[in-house]
Amino acid sequence: xxxxxxxxxxxxxxxxxxxxxxxxxxxxxxxxxxxxxxxxxxxxxxxxxxxxxxxxxxxxxxxxxxxxxxxxxxxxxxxxxxxxxxxxxxxxxxxxxxxxxxxxxxxxxxxxxxxxxxxxxxxxxxxxxxxxxxxxxxxxxxxxxxxxxxxxxxxxxxxxxxxxxxxxxxxxxxxxxxxxxxxxxxxxxxxxxxxxxxxxxxxxxxxxxxxxxxxxxxxxxxxxxxxxxxxxxxxxxxxxxxxxxxxxxxxxxxxxxxxxxxxxxxxxxxxxxxxxxxxxxxxxxxxxxxxxxxxxxxxxxxxxxxxxxxxxxxxxxxxxxxxxxxxxxxxxxxxxxxxxxxxxxxxxxxxxxxxxxxxxxxxxxxxxxxxxxxxxxxxxxxxxxxxxxxxxxxxxxxxxxxxxxxxxxxxxxxxxxxxxxxxxxxxxxxxxxxxxxxxxxxxxxxxxxxxxxxxxxxxxxxxxxxxxxxxxxxxxxxxxxxxxxxxxxxxxxxxxxxxxxxxxxxxxxxxxxxxxxxxxxxxxxxxxxxxxxxxxxxxxxxxxxxxxxxxxxxxxxxxxxxxxxxxxxxxxxxxxxxxxxxxxxxxxxxxxxxxxxxxxxxxxxxxxxxxxxxxxxxxxxxxxxxxxxxxxxxxxxxxxxxxxxxxxxxxxxxxxxxxxxxxxxxxxxxxxxxxxxxxxxxxxxxxxxxxxxxxxxxxxxxxxxxxxxxxxxxxxxxxxxxxxxxxxxxxxxxxxxxxxxxxx
Amino acid sequence: xxxxxxxxxxxxxxxxxxxxxxxxxxxxxxxxxxxxxxxxxxxxxxxxxxxxxxxxxxxxxxxxxxxxxxxxxxxxxxxxxxxxxxxxxxxxxxxxxxxxxxxxxxxxxxxxxxxxxxxxxxxxxxxxxxxxxxxxxxxxxxxxxxxxxxxxxxxxxxxxxxxxxxxxxxxxxxxxxxxx
Numbered sequence: 001x002x003x004x005x006x007x008x009x010x011x012x013x014x015x016x017x018x019x020x021x022x023x024x025x026x027x028x029x030x031x032x033x034x035x036x037x038x039x040x041x042x043x044x045x046x047x048x049x050x051x052x053x054x055x056x057x058x059x060x061x062x063x064x065x066x067x068x069x070x071x072x073x074x075x076x077x078x079x080x081x082x083x084x085x086x087x088x089x090x091x092x093x094x095x096x097x098x099x100x101x102x103x104x105x106x107x108x109x110x111x112x113x114x115x116x117x118x119x120x121x122x123x124x125x126x127x128x129x130x131x132x133x134x135x136x137x138x139x140x141x142x143x144x145x146x147x148x149x150x151x152x153x154x155x156x157x158x159x160x161x162x163x164x165x166x167x168x169x170x171x172x173x174x175x176x177x178x179x180x181x182x183x184x185x186x187x188x189x190x191x192x193x194x195x196x197x198x199x200x201x202x203x204x205x206x207x208x209x210x211x212x213x214x215x216x217x218x219x220x221x222x223x224x225x226x227x228x229x230x231x232x233x234x235x236x237x238x239x240x241x242x243x244x245x246x247x248x249x250x251x252x253x254x255x256x257x258x259x260x261x262x263x264x265x266x267x268x269x270x271x272x273x274x275x276x277x278x279x280x281x282x283x284x285x286x287x288x289x290x291x292x293x294x295x296x297x298x299x300x301x302x303x304x305x306x307x308x309x310x311x312x313x314x315x316x317x318x319x320x321x322x323x324x325x326x327x328x329x330x331x332x333x334x335x336x337x338x339x340x341x342x343x344x345x346x347x348x349x350x351x352x353x354x355x356x357x358x359x360x361x362x363x364x365x366x367x368x369x370x371x372x373x374x375x376x377x378x379x380x381x382x383x384x385x386x387x388x389x390x391x392x393x394x395x396x397x398x399x400x401x402x403x404x405x406x407x408x409x410x411x412x413x414x415x416x417x418x419x420x421x422x423x424x425x426x427x428x429x430x431x432x433x434x435x436x437x438x439x440x441x442x443x444x445x446x447x448x449x450x451x452x453x454x455x456x457x458x459x460x461x462x463x464x465x466x467x468x469x470x471x472x473x474x475x476x477x478x479x480x481x482x483x484x485x486x487x488x489x490x491x492x493x494x495x496x497x498x499x500x501x502x503x504x505x506x507x508x509x510x511x512x513x514x515x516x517x518x519x520x521x522x523x524x525x526x527x528x529x530x531x532x533x534x535x536x537x538x539x540x541x542x543x544x545x546x547x548x549x550x551x552x553x554x555x556x557x558x559x560x561x562x563x564x565x566x567x568x569x570x571x572x573x574x575x576x577x578x579x580x581x582x583x584x585x586x587x588x589x590x591x592x593x594x595x596x597x598x599x600x601x602x603x604x605x606x607x608x609x610x611x612x613x614x615x616x617x618x619x620x621x622x623x624x625x626x627x628x629x630x631x632x633x634x635x636x637x638x639x640x641x642x643x644x645x646x647x648x649x650x651x652x653x654x655x656x657x658x659x660x661x662x663x664x665x666x667x668x669x670x671x672x673x674x675x676x677x678x679x680x681x682x683x684x685x686x687x688x689x690x691x692x693x694x695x696x697x698x699x700x701x702x703x704x705x706x707x708x709x710x711x712x713x714x715x716x717x718x719x720x721x722x723x724x725x726x727x728x729x730x731x732x733x734x735x736x737x738x739x740x741x742x743x744x
Numbered sequence: 745x746x747x748x749x750x751x752x753x754x755x756x757x758x759x760x761x762x763x764x765x766x767x768x769x770x771x772x773x774x775x776x777x778x779x780x781x782x783x784x785x786x787x788x789x790x791x792x793x794x795x796x797x798x799x800x801x802x803x804x805x806x807x808x809x810x811x812x813x814x815x816x817x818x819x820x821x822x823x824x825x826x827x828x829x830x831x832x833x834x835x836x837x838x839x840x841x842x843x844x845x846x847x848x849x850x851x852x853x854x855x856x857x858x859x860x861x862x863x864x865x866x867x868x869x870x871x872x873x874x875x876x877x878x879x880x881x882x883x884x885x886x887x888x889x890x891x892x893x894x895x896x897x898x899x900x901x902x903x904x905x906x907x908x909x910x911x912x913x914x915x916x917x918x919x920x921x922x923x924x
Contacts, residue, residue, distance in 0.1 A: 706826065708889065709886045712843055
């Protein structure tokens with residue numbers, strides 16, 4: 001046994017030595033030159049593998065080739081296994097391959113822990129690199145890419161040309177730009193049946209930097225899809241952000257979910273975002289849009305420029321203006337088949353500030369609808385407020401419910417307000433309208449103009465006069481059937497001029513204008529008073545005893561009839577004793593007489609002349625919380641009518657230098673019948689006395705005080721009325737005769 | 745019919761009474777001005793009853809008292825002046841008289857549209873008789889109140905009524921300047 005073993009080893013050694021040595025002995029006829037050539041060729045070839053096994057036609061597997069190590073032209077690997085012509089067309093596995101391509105202008109080197117090339121009838125060519133690094137240098141461009149796994153398929157059955165990288169990152173540097181593209185998972189699909197150039201990335205980031213710009217895109221999940229004719233330039237991102245920085249600009253678009261479609265069969269430029277934010281900053285200003293849910297849809301001819309936002313805010317700040325628009329829910333449509341510029345907001349607020357002023361709109365529910373031909377400029381607001389403040393004017397409109405229609409098929413300029421308030425103030429005037437219910441409807445088919453006020457309050461203040469109207473219910477009609485008709489319940493009216501305050505209170509007032517009878521007015525429980533502000537006695541001189549004044553009564557008020565229509569003095573007296581100082585405004589304590597100082601200071605009852613308590617909107621849209629009063633004595637209102645104590649301010653008869661104030665010369669002392677010129681109700685009592693005198697009290701106003709030229713038309717004239725009467729008479733007789741004949 | 749006749753009669757009577765009252769007041773004012781020369785020129789006596797003057801336009805057969813005010817009630821009784829304007833006949837001043845174009849019980853300005861430029865008429869106040877010459881006739885919208893603005897160098901008197909017939913849509917403005 002032992003002898004056999006030794007024989008076998010010995011024979012094998014001898015055979016092997018013979019095989020190894022015999023070729024060397026057989027080269028006796030070869031020249032040195034030929035030997036050198038052979039050596040040269042051998043130097044160019046790769047080193048021989050330590051193990052090179054070729055197996056052909058292995059059942060199932062096919063041809064198998066194993067090389068350890070493997071060395072081919074431009075490619076080396078620690079080990080290479082190739083299986084072909086079997087179950088797969090070709091399968092190559094390279095372990096630690098290093099591939100170099102060195103061409104004229106391009107140098108490429110690729111390293112990997114393992115590379116698998118697979119070619120099957122189903123997958124076509126697929127290359128898988130594991131822990132791979134690839135460097136490419138081409139002229140001025142260098143590119144480096146690394147990946148834990150990189151799969152490249154030329155033509156997969158469904159997705160076509162596909163490239164998937166895991167933990168992949170690419171750096172590219174050119175003379176002009178540097179870019180980075182990386183992600184935990186990066187998949188690029190060149191072509192699928194419906195889409196082109198699809199990209200999906202997980203924890204994906206793309207950065208591109210040039211000398212004058214910086215662009216960064218990133219997201220936990222990013223998907224870009226290009227499906228021509230179906231979804232053009234579609235992007236969906238989760239925790240998505242997109243930053244573009246330029247020399248003078250900055251743009252940021254980001255959100256938990258961001259979806260944009262450039263074009264789809266029905267949609268144009270559609271964007272949906274969840275917890276998204278968009279910032280755009282340029283030299284001229286900044287724009288910030290953010291919201292929990294933001295949807296911008298453009299569906300041409302269906303919904304143009306439609307925006308829906310939840311917890312939405314939109315801020316624009318420019319050099320000379322800023323605005324913000326925000327709300328729990330904001331929906332706006334630029335144009336739809338029926339609608340134009342429609343906006344609905346819940347807990348909505350809009351603020352715009354410019355150099356000229358500030359505008360604030362806010363409401364629990366705000367709806368602005370424009371449906372041409374159906375509802376023009378319609379606004380409905382719940383807990384609605386609208387503030388406009390300019391340099392010299394301000395206005396406030398608000399209410400629990402506010403509804404206004406500019407024009408509708410039946411209605412013109414309709415306004416309905418519940419607990420609403422409208423305040424307007426400028427340098428020369430002030431107006432206040434408020435009420436539990438305030439309704440104004442114009443041009444109703446038969447009714448005409450209709451106004452209804454419940455517990456309403458209307459006040460107008462101009463430089464030299466003011467009016468006030470309030471009541472439990474005030475109803476006005478002016479139409480075809482009933483013209484200038486008014487029904488007022490528990491109404492109070494006040495008219496104040498330089499001369500005094502006329503007050504009318506009535507339980508029920510009914511006024512109707514009938515075609516033939518004219519104006520018919522009935523007052524129940526009516527009371528009219530006039531309280532003069534200042535009475536100048538012809539004998540009252542500064543320092544004289546006021547008790548000598550014949551027209552001065554104890555409370556400082558004078559009824560118009562007290563002096564038989566005389567203006568407190570005769571014309572000749574007036575010339576001899578022009579208007580005298582009647583009150584020192586600075587020292588006015590609100591009492592009705594300044595006894596002992598020689599001055600008559602008739603002051604109307606302050607209870608009846610309460611200064612208007614007006615909630616004046618401030619710039620921030622809130623009320624003036626400090627004093628909550630309309631400040632008529634501020635520097636902005638030198639001609640204010642109210643004193644701090646609530647009494648009516650006295651007109652200054654004398655200028656500061658002691659000279660007579662010409663504007664006051666006639667105003668202070670004459671009968672207050674000027675009121676008759678401003679108030680028709682007052683006219684019933686005092687008209688027709690000496691109105692022309694009172695006209696001298698102020699400068700001629702001419703057309704400035706007129707809003708319209710007088711209405712002087714009428715349907716009926718004597719001839720027409722007589723004709724109608726005759727027709728009625730003849731018709732009556734004819735009817736009677738016809739009836740009698742029929743009975744016979 | 746009776747109502748119409750009664751109304752017409754009443755209106756005519758009222759106009760006549762006012763004309764007479766104004767004549768009486770004018771005499772009284774003349775006496776008063778002798779006693780009280782400081783009475784402002786052209787202004788009414790407190791007892792004038794609100795009559796501003798008498799407008800006499802023979803071309804349209806109109807002689808009517810002019811009341812103070814152009815409100816509906818005043819205009820239902822006759823012609824009326826727009827308040828807060830200048831005195832009549834004052835250079836650089838503007839004065840306006842309005843009247844119904846058609847009214848159940850009166851004629852008033854029912855023939856104002858027959859006026860033509862160049863025609864003359866008079867307006868009598870307590871101060872005297874002022875003669876005017878029509879220089880312009882316009883049809884304007886009711887809101888065009890600037891038509892009443894004074895014009896430099898003339899004493900403007902505007903006569904206002906509605907236009908066209910039985911309509912309030914426009915206003916017919918006959919403007920005249922004082923010539924005497």
